[in-house]
Amino acid sequence: MYVGIQFILFAVYIIPITIITFVTGTVFNIIGIILLALGVLVGLLSIIQLNKNLSPFPTPITGGKLIETGLYNYIRHPIYTGILSTLLGYGLYSGSGYKILITMTLLVLFLYKSKYEEKNFH
Numbered sequence: 364m365y366v367g368i369q370f371i372l373f374a375v376y377i378i379p380i381t382i383i384t385f386v387t388g389t390v391f392n393i394i395g396i397i398l399l400a401l402g403v404l405v406g407l408l409s410i411i412q413l414n415k416n417l418s419p420f421p422t423p424i425t426g427g428k429l430i431e432t433g434l435y436n437y438i439r440h441p442i443y444t445g446i447l448s449t450l451l452g453y454g455l456y457s458g459s460g461y462k463i464l465i466t467m468t469l470l471v472l473f474l475y476k477s478k479y480e481e482k483n484f485h
Contacts, residue, residue: 365421365476372472376450376465383460395456398448406445409434413442421480443473 387395410417412433418424434441447470454462 365472365479366419368472369469369476372465372469376462376469380461381459383464385458385460387456387458391455391458395452395454398452399456400452402445402448402450402452404445405434405438405441405448409438409441409445421476423480440473440477443477447473 412435413430416424416427416430418427438444447466450466450469451463454460454466
C-alpha cells in the first residue's frame with residue numbers, strides 16, 4: 364500500500380499543474396538547485412551503499428542486512444532524505460507550491476512507511 368501511494372504521489376508531482384505558484388528569485392533558485400543536487404547525490408550514494416539489500420518494498424529482503432555504515436551511519440533513511448530534498452529543491456526552483464505540497468505529503472508518507480519498515484526489520 365505504501366509503495367502504491369508513493370508512486371501515485373510521484374506521478375502527481377510530475378503533472379505540470381500551475382496552481383499555488385510563487386515568484387522565485389535568485390535566492391530560491393540557488394537554494395532549490397543546491398537542495399536538488401544534494402538530494403540526487405544522497406539518493407544515489409545511499410542506493411549504492413545498500414547494494415543487494417535494496418528493495419522497493421517496506422519489508423526487508425530475505426537475508427537482508429541492516430546497513431549502518433556510510434550515509435546510513437549519519438542519516439536514518441537517506442534514500443527518503445534524497446528524494447525529499449530533490450523534490451523540495453525542484454519545487455523551490457520552479458516556484459511551485461503544488462510540488463512543495465506533494466513533497467510534504469510524501470514526507471508524511473515516508474514517516475509512516477519508515478516506522479512500518481523498522482517494525483518489520485526487527
